[in-house]
Structures are given as C-alpha cells and as structure tokens.
Amino acid sequence: CTHKDRNDALHPLWQSPLSIPGGSRQSPINIQWRDSVYDPFLKPLKISYDPTTCLHIWNNGYSFLVEFDDSTDRSIIVGGPLENQYRLKQFHFHWGAINEWGSEHTVDSKFYPAELHLVHWNAVVYPTFEEAVMEGNGLAVIGVFLKLGAHHEGLQTLVDALPAVKHKDTVIEFDVFDPSCLIPSCPDYWTYAGSLTTPPLTESVTWIIKKKPIEVDENQLEAFRMLLFTSDGEEEKRMVDNFRPLQPLMNRTVRSSFQ
Numbered sequence: 001c002t003h004k005d006r007n008d009a010l011h012p013l014w015q016s017p018l019s020i021p022g023g024s025r026q027s028p029i030n031i032q033w034r035d036s037v038y039d040p041f042l043k044p045l046k047i048s049y050d051p052t053t054c055l056h057i058w059n060n061g062y063s064f065l066v067e068f069d070d071s072t073d074r075s076i077i078v079g080g081p082l083e084n085q086y087r088l089k090q091f092h093f094h095w096g097a098i099n100e101w102g103s104e105h106t107v108d109s110k111f112y113p114a115e116l117h118l119v120h121w122n123a124v125v126y127p128t129f130e131e132a133v134m135e136g137n138g139l140a141v142i143g144v145f146l147k148l149g150a151h152h153e154g155l156q157t158l159v160d161a162l163p164a165v166k167h168k169d170t171v172i173e174f175d176v177f178d179p180s181c182l183i184p185s186c187p188d189y190w191t192y193a194g195s196l197t198t199p200p201l202t203e204s205v206t207w208i209i210k211k212k213p214i215e216v217d218e219n220q221l222e223a224f225r226m227l228l229f230t231s232d233g234e235e236e237k238r239m240v241d242n243f244r245p246l247q248p249l250m251n252r253t254v255r256s257s258f259q
C-alpha cells in the first residue's frame with residue numbers, strides 16, 4: 001500500500017476531510033523542480049529572530065511545538081514573497097516512522113525523513129493569530145527539509161528537552177533558542193499559496209520552502225520518534241507519520257527565487 005493508505009489507516013488525525021471540500025489551495029504538494037517558475041522580482045527573505053522570545057516546548061498530540069512570545073515584533077520575517085512583515089509564533093516538525101518518508105512536501109516526488117515548519121502571522125493587518133489563520137494572507141510558513149547526515153548541534157539542545165514532553169499535553173519551559181540555526185544559509189526557496197496541513201486546514205498560508213535541507217543524525221531523528229501521540233496513562237502510541245497526504249496542485253504555480 002502507498003504511504004497515503006498507510007497515513008489514512010494509521011491515525012485519527014486524517015479522519016477529518018483530507019482536503020477542504022471546494023478547497024483550491026491545499027497543502028502539502030509535490031514540488032516538481034522543472035515546473036517551478038523563476039521569479040526575478042522575488043526578494044531575499046529577511047529573518048530576524050530574538051532568541052529570548054522563546055517560551056516553551058509543548059507536545060500538542062500532533063507534533064511538538066516550540067512557542068514564542070508574539071506580543072511584539074521582536075521575532076519577524078519580511079521580504080521574500082511577502083507584502084508585510086510576519087511575526088514568529090511557533091515552530092514544529094513532521095516526521096516518519098522510518099527514514100524513507102516523513103516530510104509533508106516532496107521535491108520531484110522525493111520524501112525527506114522530516115520537515116520543519118516555522119509558523120508566522122501577519123500582525124500588521126490582523127489583531128490576533130486566530131484571526132490571521134482564517135485569512136488568505138494571514139500566515140507565512142517557512143518549510144525546511146531534514147535529511148539524514150551529520151549531527152546538528154543547534155537541534156541537539158531541542159532534542160535533549162524532548163523526554164520531558166514525551167506525552168500529549170506536557171510542556172517544558174525553554175527560554176532561549178534561536179531558530180535561525182535550523183534554517184540553511186543558502187537563500188534559495190520555492191513559494192506558493194497553500195493551507196495549514198492540519199485542522200482547520202484553512203487556505204491562509206504563503207509557503208516558503210527552502211531548497212537546501214539541513215542535516216541531522218539518526219539519533220536525533222530517533223528522538224522525535226520516541227514522542228507519543230498519547231497522554232500519560234493511555235496505551236502508548238508513538239508519534240510518527242504525522243504528515244498529511246499530498247494534495248492536488250490545482251490551478252497553482254510554484255515560483256522559485258533562483259534560476
């Protein structure tokens with residue numbers, strides 16, 4: 001069976017509609033490199049994070065989220081395909097049970113073992129994240145692929161904290177972390193109009209997918225797989241394969257910032 005069947009069968013997360021009825025810009029998608037269109041008017045993405053805005057790590061039963069204080073403009077991104085600056089709210093990951101799959105987006109139908117999402121919202125136009133989630137230009141998510149390779153020093157500080165959030169709805173304070181250490185220095189990215197990949201699946205995301213992956217080692221990926229979907233006291237279900245099946249491209253073009 002394909003990973004899609006595996007996905008549908010495995011986890012209640014996907015009993016909700018796999019795509020919004022009438023949805024025309026759902027995520028994730030396969031990025032066909034040769035079909036992406038170079039856009040010379042795309043600006044470089046400018047990332048400025050204040051590491052002290054980091055608050056805590058939270059296992060929400062889908063993934064583990066590192067959440068940030070988004071009450072000011074101290075951690076923002078601007079430029080790239082974006083009309084406004086967007087505030088960092090949280091980052092999280094999606095990963096597989098084995099290294100053959102795990103990412104949400106694919107490149108030329110290739111899966112990576114995991115994918116990082118840095119979630120930002122348009123606080124210039126909308127008063128709250130919750131309102132921005134419902135609007136076409138409300139969110140900007142940077143996607144970074146993880147590939148198996150060298151040990152990642154910056155990720156290790158995060159990995160060391162994961163045993164403390166093994167179960168759903170556990171939280172641990174995490175007060176200084178600079179997520180830009182998880183973003184490749186290569187400026188190249190693809191961008192397209194898409195959606196959240198978990199409920200409420202709203203079509204509110206400008207996706208910015210970095211072309212270059214970061215390298216992490218086997219122990220670091222295994223640490224993700226030790227987390228649980230389940231709460232303490234429930235029958236344990238390992239948190240793996242928390243990625244949504246690929247969605248149809250429909251009438252969309254993926255633009256690239258590079259030739």
Ligand SMILES: NS(O)(O)c1ccc(OCc2cn(-c3ccccc3)nn2)cc1
Nearest residue numbers: 117119130133141195196197198199200
């Ligand atoms: N995987 S992904 O990067 O696409 C991604 C990114 C962010 C997500 O937030 C869901 C969410 C919705 N709300 C919400 C709360 C109250 C009212 C309305 C919405 N809070 N969090 C889901 C998936």
Ligand SMILES: [Zn+2]
Nearest residue numbers: 092094117197
């Ligand atoms: Zn995500």
